[in-house]
Amino acid sequence: MSWAAIYSRSFSYRFPHSPVSARVSRKLSTLSTPSSQRTKRSPFIALGVAGGVAVVSAFFFWPDTSRSAPTYKDATLSPSHFTPVTVLASEQCSDPNTRLITLGVPKQSLPSLSQTSFSPIWSIFIKDDDIQVERTYTPLEGIDSEGRMKFWIKKYPKGEVGKWLHSKKVGDTIEIRGPLMTWPWQDDIWDEIVMISGGTGITPFYQLLHHTLLSSQQKMTKTRFTLLHSSRTPHELPPADILQPLLSHAQAYPQDLRVTLYVDSLDETTTQHPDLRVSRIGKPDILSALGVNDRRRWWSKLFGNSSPSTLEKNKKILVLVCGPDSMVAAIAGPLGRNMSQGPVSGILGELGLNEEQVWKV
Ligand SMILES: Cc1cc2nc3c(=O)[nH]c(=O)nc-3n(C[C@H](O)[C@H](O)[C@H](O)COP(=O)(O)OP(=O)(O)OC[C@H]3O[C@@H](n4cnc5c(N)ncnc54)[C@H](O)[C@@H]3O)c2cc1C
Structure with missing residues (x-):
């Protein structure tokens, strides 16, 4: 059994559980x-x-x-x-x-x-x-x-x-x-890791970034990270203990970390803020996070090649996705049977990313 299968069998990260999976996991963990x-x-x-x-x-x-x-x-x-x-x-x-x-x-x-x-x-x-x-x-x-x-x-x-x-x-x-x-980070493999989270799905990504970037004076990896995080409203965004270190690091070292925050809607007390996008995380956001320039994409499309993975064939990229089931499904396709990874579909599938380039945490 592969590591992937082992992890997904026991520790797939789904927020919140579907009623069936909640019942099954309650039963399993009783x-x-x-x-x-x-x-x-x-x-x-x-x-x-x-x-x-x-x-x-x-x-x-x-x-x-x-x-x-x-x-x-x-x-x-x-x-x-x-x-x-x-x-x-x-x-x-x-x-x-x-x-x-x-x-x-x-x-x-x-x-x-x-x-x-x-x-x-x-x-x-x-x-x-x-x-x-x-x-x-x-x-x-x-x-x-x-x-x-x-x-x-x-x-x-x-x-x-x-x-x-x-x-x-x-x-x-x-x-x-x-x-x-939950997922084994390995140093010096990936050039780019794009993390897409919803709600408390940011927690594994924060742990990874704390380990690789925030906790040390020296950068511990060649990998460049991008975090696209989404919450329903501004007051549901992660607390300052999580956001502040990420945003400060991203501001100081944009070559190592980029962070973009998204909300579905503003609440009464929050006004529009330049760092906050009021929208769902969509295809253009992911393309830009992957460093795919739209002009090149259309040029490539003319020649029948629209895949960012082939456009950036010398670049090792990985997209990690963690959040509510519906969000994971829309971005990367649903998890498979028995909490296996399932095929890559959703937005990442449309962009031509394959199983080696996507992990549903
Ligand atoms: C590797 C991993 C790491 C995680 N890390 C974190 C973390 O850092 N922070 C965090 O907050 N969570 C984390 N989670 C999620 C966490 O483990 C729980 O799944 C989550 O807290 C919900 O558990 P619960 O017992 O409170 O809710 P559950 O009882 O499991 O219910 C979850 C949801 O399903 C709904 N539900 C349950 N049963 C039914 C039903 N019969 N009918 C309709 N709806 C139902 C509930 O209303 C709720 O919305 C992690 C999960 C994994 C796998």
């Missing part, structure tokens, strides 16, 4: 063993299953084992068991349906952060202890040496875990397991 019993299991079992690449692979191949994952207070953070962590902060954002939540992993559970499993893009499972279900969330800046992880988390009107997380107070304990690889 934890069958009561937490009190799980905490009493021998730590030797955890040590036995925690180490080694083979066992990590087994985790990916048999994600159902997570249903009975035990909880260990003193073992290192791992995908194979839950670790209790503390809520360090929970701040309401301008969109009242979203909060910035910071969790703290206790010292005794802090793993070696040099592990490749902490390379972007990774996420963790958070368990809703009331109803024994787990959902995946993306630490915006990864994890720091003190064990802190910050998340931007949305609650949905009928969603379960998001609402439960919003109700947690500073000092509360919750259980997490991970890290889980």
Whole structure:
């Protein structure tokens, strides 16, 4: 099974879940063993299953084992068991349906952060202890040496875990397991990465950009990034903690990062702003992000060649898309059966991009 199939099988990022996929994923992630019993299991079992690449692979191949994952207070953070962590902060954002939540992993559970499993893009499972279900969330800046992880988390009107997380107070304990690889960033492969996100779908892209551009004085890659992000209204845009570092970096180093923000409509309090486009992310926006000049495109079309991938044949480009199902479908085509990637269609398909050039995160 390819990495792509493994990732898509377990960790496809869809906002929000369709009713069917929400029901299926709730069923899959229901934890069958009561937490009190799980905490009493021998730590030797955890040590036995925690180490080694083979066992990590087994985790990916048999994600159902997570249903009975035990909880260990003193073992290192791992995908194979839950670790209790503390809520360090929970701040309401301008969109009242979203909060910035910071969790703290206790010292005794802090793993070696040099592990490749902490390379972007990774996420963790958070368990809703009331109803024994787990959902995946993306630490915006990864994890720091003190064990802190910050998340931007949305609650949905009928969603379960998001609402439960919003109700947690500073000092509360919750259980997490991970890290889980969402998509494997590799340095020095791509000349251009274009990221297209909607809503909280920006979180994996923020983590990637934080790792490659924002967290270091020196640029760590040859890749040039473009982020096209869309929210419904200005007040639903990501909070300043996310947007400010991105916009400042884009302003200082336009050769490394370009950011364009889109909203479906303005709200009463926001007036038109030059950095904010009131429209959906469309074909011209994506063409321009890919560096395809329209004149060349029409010239090429005359000769039967309209594909940006062939126009830029010496350039290695990748488009990552993450957001609500409907947005992903319109831009890159729907995910396939069993959360596989599915063929590239939508706008990117019309532009001639192929499976190697598009990833639905
Ligand atoms: C790799 C990965 C990383 C992620 N990172 C983040 C992140 O950083 N931040 C973030 O906010 N989210 C993130 N998510 C999404 C997150 O995991 C959850 O899917 C999301 O929070 C919704 O979970 P929930 O339990 O609150 O809602 P669910 O109960 O799963 O419901 C989700 C949506 O479906 C609707 N729904 C559910 N059941 C029904 C039904 N029966 N009928 C009609 N509608 C229904 C709900 O109203 C809601 O709109 C990530 C997902 C993945 C896979």
